[in-house]
Amino acid sequence: xxxxxxxxxxxxxxxxxxxxxxxxxxxxxxxxxxxxxxxxxxxxxxxxxxxxxxxxxxxxxxxxxxxxxxxxxxxxxxxxxxxxxxxxxxxxxxxxxxxxx
Numbered sequence: 001x002x003x004x005x006x007x008x009x010x011x012x013x014x015x016x017x018x019x020x021x022x023x024x025x026x027x028x029x030x031x032x033x034x035x036x037x038x039x040x041x042x043x044x045x046x047x048x049x050x051x052x053x054x055x056x057x058x059x060x061x062x063x064x065x066x067x068x069x070x071x072x073x074x075x076x077x078x079x080x081x082x083x084x085x086x087x088x089x090x091x092x093x094x095x096x097x098x099x100x101x
Contacts, residue, residue, distance in 0.1 A: 008100075009083035011066065013059050028076060031065040034058055063090045067099050074101050 009015070019025040020035035035058055066077065066088055078086055078101075087100045 003082055006081070006083045008085045008087055009081055011063070011086055011088045015081075016059060016062050025080060028080065029065075029069075029073070031062055035062055060090060063088050 016032070016035055017038050019029070020032040020038065026032045026036070038055060038058060066074075066086075067090065069077070074086070078084070085100055087098060089096055089098050091097075
């Protein structure tokens with residue numbers, strides 16, 4: 001029996017990291033390779049917060065890559081995620097924008 005499609009899937013950090021851990025997604029969407037390092041625990045004192053800044057930069061870069069993909073790649077993403085619609089929120093220049101496709 002086929003699984004039902006999710007009506008609306010919000011792509012957030014946890015979804016992106018999960019996608020980066022799946023070889024099927026990484027093969028289809030090469031920009032996820034950069035996120036593979038996020039699943040590993042990093043060490044450090046955390047004083048300067050460089051790790052968190054890099055994490056935010058990587059996640060936002062992946063979100064931008066999804067937003068700028070062509071229509072066919074977006075359709076393929078929805079098929080792999082088993083979702084009818086996908087929503088991504090990105091903070092740019094102090095404003096949060098939502099993109100739904």
